[in-house]
Amino acid sequence: MPILGIDYEKCTNCQQCYYACSKFFKRDKELNKIVFTDPHHLCDSCGRCVAMCKSDAIIYENLGELLEFEEVQNPSKLISYGTMHKFMSAKRSIRGYKKKKVPKRILKKILDTMKYAPTGANIRTLQCTIISDDDKIKKLSEIVMDAIISSGNPSYSQNFIKAKKHGIDTIFYNAPHIMIIHSNNPGDSMNATIALTYGMLCAQSLGLGTCWIGLAHGVLASSKEIREKIVGIHGNVWGVIIIGYPAQIYYRVPPRPDIKTKGLNELV
Ligand SMILES: Cc1cc2nc3c(=O)[nH]c(=O)nc-3n(C[C@H](O)[C@H](O)[C@H](O)COP(=O)(O)O)c2cc1C
Structure with missing residues:
Protein backbone atom coordinates (compact mmCIF):
# COMPACT_ATOMS: atom_id res chain seq x y z
CA MET A 1 0.00 0.00 0.00
CA PRO A 2 2.22 2.86 -1.16
CA ILE A 3 0.00 5.77 -0.01
CA LEU A 4 -0.01 5.52 3.78
CA GLY A 5 -1.83 8.63 4.96
CA ILE A 6 -1.44 12.30 5.76
CA ASP A 7 1.20 13.98 7.88
CA TYR A 8 -0.98 16.37 9.89
CA GLU A 9 2.09 18.27 11.12
CA LYS A 10 2.50 19.47 7.54
CA CYS A 11 -1.14 19.40 6.37
CA THR A 12 -2.76 22.82 5.94
CA ASN A 13 -6.21 21.34 5.32
CA CYS A 14 -6.20 22.83 1.82
CA GLN A 15 -8.06 19.68 0.71
CA GLN A 16 -6.23 19.35 -2.60
CA CYS A 17 -5.74 15.64 -1.90
CA TYR A 18 -9.51 15.30 -1.70
CA TYR A 19 -9.88 17.06 -5.06
CA ALA A 20 -7.11 14.89 -6.51
CA CYS A 21 -8.83 11.72 -5.35
CA SER A 22 -12.14 11.71 -3.55
CA LYS A 23 -12.15 7.93 -3.74
CA PHE A 24 -9.68 7.45 -0.92
CA PHE A 25 -9.48 10.90 0.68
CA LYS A 26 -12.62 11.65 2.67
CA ARG A 27 -13.83 14.66 4.59
CA ASP A 28 -14.12 13.76 8.27
CA LYS A 29 -16.62 16.32 9.54
CA GLU A 30 -16.13 15.47 13.21
CA LEU A 31 -12.36 15.80 13.06
CA ASN A 32 -12.64 18.67 10.56
CA LYS A 33 -9.90 17.25 8.39
CA ILE A 34 -9.30 15.04 5.39
CA VAL A 35 -8.47 11.42 6.10
CA PHE A 36 -6.99 8.78 3.83
CA THR A 37 -8.92 5.55 3.84
CA ASP A 38 -8.20 2.51 1.67
CA PRO A 39 -9.22 -0.56 3.70
CA HIS A 40 -9.29 -2.84 0.67
CA HIS A 41 -5.99 -1.64 -0.78
CA LEU A 42 -7.58 -0.42 -4.00
CA CYS A 43 -5.50 2.76 -4.46
CA ASP A 44 -3.67 2.48 -7.81
CA SER A 45 -0.71 4.61 -6.62
CA CYS A 46 -1.20 7.22 -9.35
CA GLY A 47 0.41 9.73 -6.96
CA ARG A 48 -1.85 12.64 -7.93
CA CYS A 49 -2.37 13.33 -4.22
CA VAL A 50 1.42 13.50 -3.70
CA ALA A 51 1.82 15.80 -6.70
CA MET A 52 -1.03 18.13 -5.73
CA CYS A 53 -0.15 18.56 -2.06
CA LYS A 54 1.65 21.90 -1.80
CA SER A 55 2.91 21.17 1.70
CA ASP A 56 4.21 17.69 0.84
CA ALA A 57 2.04 16.13 3.54
CA ILE A 58 1.15 12.85 1.88
CA ILE A 59 2.96 9.92 3.44
CA TYR A 60 3.92 7.18 0.99
CA GLU A 61 6.42 4.44 0.37
CA ASN A 62 7.76 2.47 -2.60
CA LEU A 63 6.42 4.87 -5.22
CA GLY A 64 9.77 5.52 -6.85
CA GLU A 65 11.77 8.73 -7.12
CA LEU A 66 9.91 12.00 -6.57
CA LEU A 67 10.84 14.66 -9.14
CA GLU A 68 10.54 18.33 -8.23
CA PHE A 69 11.46 21.13 -10.61
CA GLU A 70 10.10 24.63 -11.05
CA GLU A 71 8.44 24.09 -14.43
CA VAL A 72 6.43 21.11 -13.26
CA GLN A 73 3.71 23.62 -12.40
CA ASN A 74 3.72 24.99 -15.91
CA PRO A 75 5.32 22.55 -18.37
CA SER A 76 4.69 24.86 -21.35
CA LYS A 77 7.56 26.98 -19.95
CA LEU A 78 9.95 24.13 -20.74
CA ILE A 79 9.36 23.99 -24.47
CA SER A 80 7.55 26.25 -26.89
CA TYR A 81 4.95 24.94 -29.32
CA GLY A 82 7.23 25.93 -32.21
CA THR A 83 10.17 23.91 -30.87
CA MET A 84 7.95 20.99 -29.96
CA HIS A 85 6.33 21.01 -33.38
CA TYR A 245 23.15 6.41 -33.71
CA PRO A 246 21.68 7.39 -37.08
CA ALA A 247 23.74 6.98 -40.23
CA GLN A 248 20.97 8.61 -42.28
CA ILE A 249 20.25 12.30 -42.68
CA TYR A 250 16.86 13.71 -43.58
CA TYR A 251 17.11 17.14 -45.15
CA ARG A 252 13.46 18.03 -44.80
CA VAL A 253 10.23 16.87 -43.25
CA PRO A 254 8.13 14.84 -45.68
CA PRO A 255 4.66 16.29 -46.30
CA ARG A 256 1.88 14.63 -44.35
CA PRO A 257 -1.88 14.91 -44.97
CA ASP A 258 -3.99 16.68 -42.38
CA ILE A 259 -5.90 14.46 -39.99
CA LYS A 260 -9.52 14.55 -41.17
CA THR A 261 -11.32 16.25 -38.31
CA LYS A 262 -14.94 16.89 -37.51
CA GLY A 263 -16.04 19.52 -35.02
CA LEU A 264 -13.19 21.96 -35.57
CA ASN A 265 -14.55 24.29 -38.24
CA GLU A 266 -17.47 25.45 -36.17
CA LEU A 267 -15.14 26.66 -33.40
CA VAL A 268 -13.89 30.25 -33.28
C1 LIG B 1 2.88 0.26 -36.00
C2 LIG B 1 4.08 0.51 -36.86
C3 LIG B 1 4.75 -0.55 -37.44
C4 LIG B 1 5.88 -0.31 -38.21
N1 LIG B 1 6.62 -1.37 -38.68
C5 LIG B 1 7.73 -1.15 -39.40
C6 LIG B 1 8.56 -2.24 -39.82
O1 LIG B 1 8.31 -3.41 -39.54
N2 LIG B 1 9.67 -1.96 -40.53
C7 LIG B 1 10.02 -0.67 -40.86
O2 LIG B 1 11.03 -0.49 -41.51
N3 LIG B 1 9.27 0.38 -40.46
C8 LIG B 1 8.15 0.18 -39.73
N4 LIG B 1 7.40 1.23 -39.26
C9 LIG B 1 7.80 2.61 -39.61
C10 LIG B 1 6.84 3.20 -40.64
O3 LIG B 1 7.07 2.64 -41.89
C11 LIG B 1 7.04 4.72 -40.64
O4 LIG B 1 6.68 5.24 -39.38
C12 LIG B 1 6.21 5.42 -41.70
O5 LIG B 1 6.60 5.02 -42.97
C13 LIG B 1 6.36 6.94 -41.59
O6 LIG B 1 7.71 7.33 -41.69
P1 LIG B 1 8.40 8.18 -40.54
O7 LIG B 1 8.29 7.38 -39.26
O8 LIG B 1 9.80 8.39 -40.96
O9 LIG B 1 7.62 9.46 -40.42
C14 LIG B 1 6.30 1.01 -38.47
C15 LIG B 1 5.61 2.07 -37.90
C16 LIG B 1 4.53 1.82 -37.08
C17 LIG B 1 3.84 2.98 -36.42
Missing part, protein backbone atom coordinates in the same frame (compact mmCIF):
# COMPACT_ATOMS: atom_id res chain seq x y z
CA LYS A 86 9.71 21.01 -35.13
CA PHE A 87 11.05 18.28 -32.84
CA MET A 88 8.05 16.02 -33.37
CA SER A 89 7.76 16.61 -37.11
CA ALA A 90 11.48 15.90 -37.54
CA LYS A 91 11.06 12.48 -35.94
CA ARG A 92 11.77 9.98 -38.70
CA SER A 93 12.03 6.23 -38.76
CA ILE A 94 15.75 5.51 -38.99
CA ARG A 95 16.80 2.50 -41.04
CA GLY A 96 20.57 2.99 -41.18
CA TYR A 97 22.83 3.01 -38.10
CA LYS A 98 26.45 3.65 -37.19
CA LYS A 99 28.35 0.61 -35.95
CA LYS A 100 28.45 1.92 -32.40
CA LYS A 101 26.70 0.69 -29.28
CA VAL A 102 24.71 3.13 -27.17
CA PRO A 103 26.13 3.36 -23.62
CA LYS A 104 24.05 1.80 -20.87
CA ARG A 105 23.55 5.15 -19.12
CA ILE A 106 21.96 6.61 -22.27
CA LEU A 107 19.59 3.67 -22.72
CA LYS A 108 18.74 4.02 -19.03
CA LYS A 109 17.78 7.66 -19.65
CA ILE A 110 15.27 6.51 -22.26
CA LEU A 111 13.73 4.02 -19.85
CA ASP A 112 13.66 6.71 -17.15
CA THR A 113 11.47 8.81 -19.45
CA MET A 114 9.30 5.94 -20.64
CA LYS A 115 8.21 5.25 -17.09
CA TYR A 116 6.34 8.59 -17.06
CA ALA A 117 4.06 7.52 -19.91
CA PRO A 118 0.42 7.28 -18.87
CA THR A 119 -1.04 3.82 -18.36
CA GLY A 120 -4.66 2.70 -17.94
CA ALA A 121 -5.56 2.82 -14.23
CA ASN A 122 -1.89 3.53 -13.56
CA ILE A 123 -1.15 -0.19 -13.88
CA ARG A 124 2.63 -0.49 -14.17
CA THR A 125 3.25 -3.98 -15.46
CA LEU A 126 5.33 -3.24 -18.56
CA GLN A 127 8.72 -4.89 -18.89
CA CYS A 128 11.51 -4.28 -21.33
CA THR A 129 14.09 -6.54 -22.95
CA ILE A 130 17.05 -4.99 -24.76
CA ILE A 131 19.03 -7.13 -27.20
CA SER A 132 22.46 -5.73 -28.09
CA ASP A 133 24.43 -8.75 -29.20
CA ASP A 134 25.03 -8.48 -32.96
CA ASP A 135 24.85 -12.24 -33.51
CA LYS A 136 21.60 -12.49 -31.57
CA ILE A 137 20.10 -9.61 -33.55
CA LYS A 138 21.16 -11.23 -36.83
CA LYS A 139 19.71 -14.57 -35.77
CA LEU A 140 16.43 -13.00 -34.69
CA SER A 141 16.26 -11.09 -37.96
CA GLU A 142 16.62 -14.34 -39.92
CA ILE A 143 14.01 -16.07 -37.77
CA VAL A 144 11.56 -13.20 -38.31
CA MET A 145 12.23 -13.29 -42.07
CA ASP A 146 11.72 -17.07 -42.14
CA ALA A 147 8.44 -16.74 -40.25
CA ILE A 148 7.21 -14.12 -42.69
CA ILE A 149 8.37 -16.10 -45.73
CA SER A 150 6.64 -19.25 -44.47
CA SER A 151 3.45 -17.29 -43.78
CA GLY A 152 3.33 -16.76 -47.56
CA ASN A 153 2.47 -13.05 -47.38
CA PRO A 154 3.11 -12.09 -51.03
CA SER A 155 3.91 -8.44 -50.25
CA TYR A 156 6.93 -9.45 -48.16
CA SER A 157 8.00 -13.01 -49.03
CA GLN A 158 9.88 -12.27 -52.27
CA ASN A 159 11.80 -9.37 -50.76
CA PHE A 160 12.82 -11.40 -47.74
CA ILE A 161 13.89 -14.40 -49.80
CA LYS A 162 16.19 -12.04 -51.76
CA ALA A 163 17.40 -10.24 -48.62
CA LYS A 164 18.23 -13.52 -46.89
CA LYS A 165 20.11 -14.74 -49.94
CA HIS A 166 22.30 -11.61 -49.90
CA GLY A 167 22.64 -11.48 -46.11
CA ILE A 168 20.81 -8.16 -45.82
CA ASP A 169 19.01 -7.40 -42.58
CA THR A 170 15.74 -5.89 -43.76
CA ILE A 171 14.13 -6.40 -40.37
CA PHE A 172 16.45 -4.61 -37.92
CA TYR A 173 18.68 -2.80 -40.47
CA ASN A 174 21.85 -3.80 -38.54
CA ALA A 175 20.78 -1.61 -35.63
CA PRO A 176 22.94 -1.98 -32.52
CA HIS A 177 19.99 -2.46 -30.15
CA ILE A 178 16.48 -3.90 -30.19
CA MET A 179 14.06 -2.83 -27.49
CA ILE A 180 11.10 -5.12 -26.87
CA ILE A 181 8.22 -4.15 -24.60
CA HIS A 182 6.29 -7.01 -23.07
CA SER A 183 4.27 -8.02 -20.03
CA ASN A 184 2.02 -10.64 -18.53
CA ASN A 185 -0.86 -8.19 -18.38
CA PRO A 186 -3.21 -8.74 -21.36
CA GLY A 187 -4.40 -5.14 -21.08
CA ASP A 188 -1.00 -3.56 -21.71
CA SER A 189 -1.16 -3.11 -25.48
CA MET A 190 -1.92 0.60 -25.53
CA ASN A 191 0.25 1.31 -22.48
CA ALA A 192 3.19 -0.24 -24.31
CA THR A 193 2.57 1.74 -27.50
CA ILE A 194 2.51 5.01 -25.57
CA ALA A 195 5.60 4.09 -23.54
CA LEU A 196 7.56 3.20 -26.68
CA THR A 197 6.47 6.45 -28.31
CA TYR A 198 7.81 8.33 -25.29
CA GLY A 199 10.98 6.28 -25.66
CA MET A 200 11.42 7.08 -29.34
CA LEU A 201 10.99 10.82 -28.74
CA CYS A 202 13.35 10.75 -25.78
CA ALA A 203 15.88 8.83 -27.89
CA GLN A 204 15.71 11.58 -30.51
CA SER A 205 16.49 14.20 -27.86
CA LEU A 206 19.65 12.19 -27.09
CA GLY A 207 20.81 12.18 -30.71
CA LEU A 208 19.58 8.66 -31.34
CA GLY A 209 17.43 7.24 -34.09
CA THR A 210 14.69 4.65 -33.74
CA CYS A 211 12.24 2.72 -35.88
CA TRP A 212 9.15 0.80 -34.87
CA ILE A 213 9.48 -2.76 -36.18
CA GLY A 214 5.94 -4.02 -36.60
CA LEU A 215 7.15 -7.03 -38.59
CA ALA A 216 9.18 -8.35 -35.66
CA HIS A 217 6.37 -7.46 -33.28
CA GLY A 218 3.90 -9.47 -35.36
CA VAL A 219 6.11 -12.55 -35.38
CA LEU A 220 7.00 -12.32 -31.68
CA ALA A 221 3.40 -11.67 -30.68
CA SER A 222 2.13 -14.69 -32.58
CA SER A 223 4.89 -17.24 -31.93
CA LYS A 224 5.26 -18.39 -28.34
CA GLU A 225 8.14 -20.60 -29.39
CA ILE A 226 10.20 -17.75 -30.86
CA ARG A 227 9.30 -15.49 -27.94
CA GLU A 228 10.25 -17.95 -25.27
CA LYS A 229 13.05 -20.01 -26.80
CA ILE A 230 14.84 -17.35 -28.84
CA VAL A 231 14.24 -14.13 -26.91
CA GLY A 232 13.47 -15.54 -23.45
CA ILE A 233 10.27 -13.54 -23.04
CA HIS A 234 7.30 -15.08 -21.26
CA GLY A 235 3.98 -13.33 -21.72
CA ASN A 236 2.78 -10.91 -24.39
CA VAL A 237 5.02 -8.88 -26.69
CA TRP A 238 3.51 -5.42 -27.29
CA GLY A 239 6.06 -3.61 -29.40
CA VAL A 240 9.54 -3.70 -30.87
CA ILE A 241 11.80 -0.79 -31.77
CA ILE A 242 15.41 -0.51 -32.89
CA ILE A 243 17.72 2.14 -31.46
CA GLY A 244 21.12 3.48 -32.42
Whole structure:
Protein backbone atom coordinates (compact mmCIF):
# COMPACT_ATOMS: atom_id res chain seq x y z
CA MET A 1 0.00 0.00 0.00
CA PRO A 2 2.22 2.86 -1.16
CA ILE A 3 0.00 5.77 -0.01
CA LEU A 4 -0.01 5.52 3.78
CA GLY A 5 -1.83 8.63 4.96
CA ILE A 6 -1.44 12.30 5.76
CA ASP A 7 1.20 13.98 7.88
CA TYR A 8 -0.98 16.37 9.89
CA GLU A 9 2.09 18.27 11.12
CA LYS A 10 2.50 19.47 7.54
CA CYS A 11 -1.14 19.40 6.37
CA THR A 12 -2.76 22.82 5.94
CA ASN A 13 -6.21 21.34 5.32
CA CYS A 14 -6.20 22.83 1.82
CA GLN A 15 -8.06 19.68 0.71
CA GLN A 16 -6.23 19.35 -2.60
CA CYS A 17 -5.74 15.64 -1.90
CA TYR A 18 -9.51 15.30 -1.70
CA TYR A 19 -9.88 17.06 -5.06
CA ALA A 20 -7.11 14.89 -6.51
CA CYS A 21 -8.83 11.72 -5.35
CA SER A 22 -12.14 11.71 -3.55
CA LYS A 23 -12.15 7.93 -3.74
CA PHE A 24 -9.68 7.45 -0.92
CA PHE A 25 -9.48 10.90 0.68
CA LYS A 26 -12.62 11.65 2.67
CA ARG A 27 -13.83 14.66 4.59
CA ASP A 28 -14.12 13.76 8.27
CA LYS A 29 -16.62 16.32 9.54
CA GLU A 30 -16.13 15.47 13.21
CA LEU A 31 -12.36 15.80 13.06
CA ASN A 32 -12.64 18.67 10.56
CA LYS A 33 -9.90 17.25 8.39
CA ILE A 34 -9.30 15.04 5.39
CA VAL A 35 -8.47 11.42 6.10
CA PHE A 36 -6.99 8.78 3.83
CA THR A 37 -8.92 5.55 3.84
CA ASP A 38 -8.20 2.51 1.67
CA PRO A 39 -9.22 -0.56 3.70
CA HIS A 40 -9.29 -2.84 0.67
CA HIS A 41 -5.99 -1.64 -0.78
CA LEU A 42 -7.58 -0.42 -4.00
CA CYS A 43 -5.50 2.76 -4.46
CA ASP A 44 -3.67 2.48 -7.81
CA SER A 45 -0.71 4.61 -6.62
CA CYS A 46 -1.20 7.22 -9.35
CA GLY A 47 0.41 9.73 -6.96
CA ARG A 48 -1.85 12.64 -7.93
CA CYS A 49 -2.37 13.33 -4.22
CA VAL A 50 1.42 13.50 -3.70
CA ALA A 51 1.82 15.80 -6.70
CA MET A 52 -1.03 18.13 -5.73
CA CYS A 53 -0.15 18.56 -2.06
CA LYS A 54 1.65 21.90 -1.80
CA SER A 55 2.91 21.17 1.70
CA ASP A 56 4.21 17.69 0.84
CA ALA A 57 2.04 16.13 3.54
CA ILE A 58 1.15 12.85 1.88
CA ILE A 59 2.96 9.92 3.44
CA TYR A 60 3.92 7.18 0.99
CA GLU A 61 6.42 4.44 0.37
CA ASN A 62 7.76 2.47 -2.60
CA LEU A 63 6.42 4.87 -5.22
CA GLY A 64 9.77 5.52 -6.85
CA GLU A 65 11.77 8.73 -7.12
CA LEU A 66 9.91 12.00 -6.57
CA LEU A 67 10.84 14.66 -9.14
CA GLU A 68 10.54 18.33 -8.23
CA PHE A 69 11.46 21.13 -10.61
CA GLU A 70 10.10 24.63 -11.05
CA GLU A 71 8.44 24.09 -14.43
CA VAL A 72 6.43 21.11 -13.26
CA GLN A 73 3.71 23.62 -12.40
CA ASN A 74 3.72 24.99 -15.91
CA PRO A 75 5.32 22.55 -18.37
CA SER A 76 4.69 24.86 -21.35
CA LYS A 77 7.56 26.98 -19.95
CA LEU A 78 9.95 24.13 -20.74
CA ILE A 79 9.36 23.99 -24.47
CA SER A 80 7.55 26.25 -26.89
CA TYR A 81 4.95 24.94 -29.32
CA GLY A 82 7.23 25.93 -32.21
CA THR A 83 10.17 23.91 -30.87
CA MET A 84 7.95 20.99 -29.96
CA HIS A 85 6.33 21.01 -33.38
CA LYS A 86 9.71 21.01 -35.13
CA PHE A 87 11.05 18.28 -32.84
CA MET A 88 8.05 16.02 -33.37
CA SER A 89 7.76 16.61 -37.11
CA ALA A 90 11.48 15.90 -37.54
CA LYS A 91 11.06 12.48 -35.94
CA ARG A 92 11.77 9.98 -38.70
CA SER A 93 12.03 6.23 -38.76
CA ILE A 94 15.75 5.51 -38.99
CA ARG A 95 16.80 2.50 -41.04
CA GLY A 96 20.57 2.99 -41.18
CA TYR A 97 22.83 3.01 -38.10
CA LYS A 98 26.45 3.65 -37.19
CA LYS A 99 28.35 0.61 -35.95
CA LYS A 100 28.45 1.92 -32.40
CA LYS A 101 26.70 0.69 -29.28
CA VAL A 102 24.71 3.13 -27.17
CA PRO A 103 26.13 3.36 -23.62
CA LYS A 104 24.05 1.80 -20.87
CA ARG A 105 23.55 5.15 -19.12
CA ILE A 106 21.96 6.61 -22.27
CA LEU A 107 19.59 3.67 -22.72
CA LYS A 108 18.74 4.02 -19.03
CA LYS A 109 17.78 7.66 -19.65
CA ILE A 110 15.27 6.51 -22.26
CA LEU A 111 13.73 4.02 -19.85
CA ASP A 112 13.66 6.71 -17.15
CA THR A 113 11.47 8.81 -19.45
CA MET A 114 9.30 5.94 -20.64
CA LYS A 115 8.21 5.25 -17.09
CA TYR A 116 6.34 8.59 -17.06
CA ALA A 117 4.06 7.52 -19.91
CA PRO A 118 0.42 7.28 -18.87
CA THR A 119 -1.04 3.82 -18.36
CA GLY A 120 -4.66 2.70 -17.94
CA ALA A 121 -5.56 2.82 -14.23
CA ASN A 122 -1.89 3.53 -13.56
CA ILE A 123 -1.15 -0.19 -13.88
CA ARG A 124 2.63 -0.49 -14.17
CA THR A 125 3.25 -3.98 -15.46
CA LEU A 126 5.33 -3.24 -18.56
CA GLN A 127 8.72 -4.89 -18.89
CA CYS A 128 11.51 -4.28 -21.33
CA THR A 129 14.09 -6.54 -22.95
CA ILE A 130 17.05 -4.99 -24.76
CA ILE A 131 19.03 -7.13 -27.20
CA SER A 132 22.46 -5.73 -28.09
CA ASP A 133 24.43 -8.75 -29.20
CA ASP A 134 25.03 -8.48 -32.96
CA ASP A 135 24.85 -12.24 -33.51
CA LYS A 136 21.60 -12.49 -31.57
CA ILE A 137 20.10 -9.61 -33.55
CA LYS A 138 21.16 -11.23 -36.83
CA LYS A 139 19.71 -14.57 -35.77
CA LEU A 140 16.43 -13.00 -34.69
CA SER A 141 16.26 -11.09 -37.96
CA GLU A 142 16.62 -14.34 -39.92
CA ILE A 143 14.01 -16.07 -37.77
CA VAL A 144 11.56 -13.20 -38.31
CA MET A 145 12.23 -13.29 -42.07
CA ASP A 146 11.72 -17.07 -42.14
CA ALA A 147 8.44 -16.74 -40.25
CA ILE A 148 7.21 -14.12 -42.69
CA ILE A 149 8.37 -16.10 -45.73
CA SER A 150 6.64 -19.25 -44.47
CA SER A 151 3.45 -17.29 -43.78
CA GLY A 152 3.33 -16.76 -47.56
CA ASN A 153 2.47 -13.05 -47.38
CA PRO A 154 3.11 -12.09 -51.03
CA SER A 155 3.91 -8.44 -50.25
CA TYR A 156 6.93 -9.45 -48.16
CA SER A 157 8.00 -13.01 -49.03
CA GLN A 158 9.88 -12.27 -52.27
CA ASN A 159 11.80 -9.37 -50.76
CA PHE A 160 12.82 -11.40 -47.74
CA ILE A 161 13.89 -14.40 -49.80
CA LYS A 162 16.19 -12.04 -51.76
CA ALA A 163 17.40 -10.24 -48.62
CA LYS A 164 18.23 -13.52 -46.89
CA LYS A 165 20.11 -14.74 -49.94
CA HIS A 166 22.30 -11.61 -49.90
CA GLY A 167 22.64 -11.48 -46.11
CA ILE A 168 20.81 -8.16 -45.82
CA ASP A 169 19.01 -7.40 -42.58
CA THR A 170 15.74 -5.89 -43.76
CA ILE A 171 14.13 -6.40 -40.37
CA PHE A 172 16.45 -4.61 -37.92
CA TYR A 173 18.68 -2.80 -40.47
CA ASN A 174 21.85 -3.80 -38.54
CA ALA A 175 20.78 -1.61 -35.63
CA PRO A 176 22.94 -1.98 -32.52
CA HIS A 177 19.99 -2.46 -30.15
CA ILE A 178 16.48 -3.90 -30.19
CA MET A 179 14.06 -2.83 -27.49
CA ILE A 180 11.10 -5.12 -26.87
CA ILE A 181 8.22 -4.15 -24.60
CA HIS A 182 6.29 -7.01 -23.07
CA SER A 183 4.27 -8.02 -20.03
CA ASN A 184 2.02 -10.64 -18.53
CA ASN A 185 -0.86 -8.19 -18.38
CA PRO A 186 -3.21 -8.74 -21.36
CA GLY A 187 -4.40 -5.14 -21.08
CA ASP A 188 -1.00 -3.56 -21.71
CA SER A 189 -1.16 -3.11 -25.48
CA MET A 190 -1.92 0.60 -25.53
CA ASN A 191 0.25 1.31 -22.48
CA ALA A 192 3.19 -0.24 -24.31
CA THR A 193 2.57 1.74 -27.50
CA ILE A 194 2.51 5.01 -25.57
CA ALA A 195 5.60 4.09 -23.54
CA LEU A 196 7.56 3.20 -26.68
CA THR A 197 6.47 6.45 -28.31
CA TYR A 198 7.81 8.33 -25.29
CA GLY A 199 10.98 6.28 -25.66
CA MET A 200 11.42 7.08 -29.34
CA LEU A 201 10.99 10.82 -28.74
CA CYS A 202 13.35 10.75 -25.78
CA ALA A 203 15.88 8.83 -27.89
CA GLN A 204 15.71 11.58 -30.51
CA SER A 205 16.49 14.20 -27.86
CA LEU A 206 19.65 12.19 -27.09
CA GLY A 207 20.81 12.18 -30.71
CA LEU A 208 19.58 8.66 -31.34
CA GLY A 209 17.43 7.24 -34.09
CA THR A 210 14.69 4.65 -33.74
CA CYS A 211 12.24 2.72 -35.88
CA TRP A 212 9.15 0.80 -34.87
CA ILE A 213 9.48 -2.76 -36.18
CA GLY A 214 5.94 -4.02 -36.60
CA LEU A 215 7.15 -7.03 -38.59
CA ALA A 216 9.18 -8.35 -35.66
CA HIS A 217 6.37 -7.46 -33.28
CA GLY A 218 3.90 -9.47 -35.36
CA VAL A 219 6.11 -12.55 -35.38
CA LEU A 220 7.00 -12.32 -31.68
CA ALA A 221 3.40 -11.67 -30.68
CA SER A 222 2.13 -14.69 -32.58
CA SER A 223 4.89 -17.24 -31.93
CA LYS A 224 5.26 -18.39 -28.34
CA GLU A 225 8.14 -20.60 -29.39
CA ILE A 226 10.20 -17.75 -30.86
CA ARG A 227 9.30 -15.49 -27.94
CA GLU A 228 10.25 -17.95 -25.27
CA LYS A 229 13.05 -20.01 -26.80
CA ILE A 230 14.84 -17.35 -28.84
CA VAL A 231 14.24 -14.13 -26.91
CA GLY A 232 13.47 -15.54 -23.45
CA ILE A 233 10.27 -13.54 -23.04
CA HIS A 234 7.30 -15.08 -21.26
CA GLY A 235 3.98 -13.33 -21.72
CA ASN A 236 2.78 -10.91 -24.39
CA VAL A 237 5.02 -8.88 -26.69
CA TRP A 238 3.51 -5.42 -27.29
CA GLY A 239 6.06 -3.61 -29.40
CA VAL A 240 9.54 -3.70 -30.87
CA ILE A 241 11.80 -0.79 -31.77
CA ILE A 242 15.41 -0.51 -32.89
CA ILE A 243 17.72 2.14 -31.46
CA GLY A 244 21.12 3.48 -32.42
CA TYR A 245 23.15 6.41 -33.71
CA PRO A 246 21.68 7.39 -37.08
CA ALA A 247 23.74 6.98 -40.23
CA GLN A 248 20.97 8.61 -42.28
CA ILE A 249 20.25 12.30 -42.68
CA TYR A 250 16.86 13.71 -43.58
CA TYR A 251 17.11 17.14 -45.15
CA ARG A 252 13.46 18.03 -44.80
CA VAL A 253 10.23 16.87 -43.25
CA PRO A 254 8.13 14.84 -45.68
CA PRO A 255 4.66 16.29 -46.30
CA ARG A 256 1.88 14.63 -44.35
CA PRO A 257 -1.88 14.91 -44.97
CA ASP A 258 -3.99 16.68 -42.38
CA ILE A 259 -5.90 14.46 -39.99
CA LYS A 260 -9.52 14.55 -41.17
CA THR A 261 -11.32 16.25 -38.31
CA LYS A 262 -14.94 16.89 -37.51
CA GLY A 263 -16.04 19.52 -35.02
CA LEU A 264 -13.19 21.96 -35.57
CA ASN A 265 -14.55 24.29 -38.24
CA GLU A 266 -17.47 25.45 -36.17
CA LEU A 267 -15.14 26.66 -33.40
CA VAL A 268 -13.89 30.25 -33.28
C1 LIG B 1 2.88 0.26 -36.00
C2 LIG B 1 4.08 0.51 -36.86
C3 LIG B 1 4.75 -0.55 -37.44
C4 LIG B 1 5.88 -0.31 -38.21
N1 LIG B 1 6.62 -1.37 -38.68
C5 LIG B 1 7.73 -1.15 -39.40
C6 LIG B 1 8.56 -2.24 -39.82
O1 LIG B 1 8.31 -3.41 -39.54
N2 LIG B 1 9.67 -1.96 -40.53
C7 LIG B 1 10.02 -0.67 -40.86
O2 LIG B 1 11.03 -0.49 -41.51
N3 LIG B 1 9.27 0.38 -40.46
C8 LIG B 1 8.15 0.18 -39.73
N4 LIG B 1 7.40 1.23 -39.26
C9 LIG B 1 7.80 2.61 -39.61
C10 LIG B 1 6.84 3.20 -40.64
O3 LIG B 1 7.07 2.64 -41.89
C11 LIG B 1 7.04 4.72 -40.64
O4 LIG B 1 6.68 5.24 -39.38
C12 LIG B 1 6.21 5.42 -41.70
O5 LIG B 1 6.60 5.02 -42.97
C13 LIG B 1 6.36 6.94 -41.59
O6 LIG B 1 7.71 7.33 -41.69
P1 LIG B 1 8.40 8.18 -40.54
O7 LIG B 1 8.29 7.38 -39.26
O8 LIG B 1 9.80 8.39 -40.96
O9 LIG B 1 7.62 9.46 -40.42
C14 LIG B 1 6.30 1.01 -38.47
C15 LIG B 1 5.61 2.07 -37.90
C16 LIG B 1 4.53 1.82 -37.08
C17 LIG B 1 3.84 2.98 -36.42
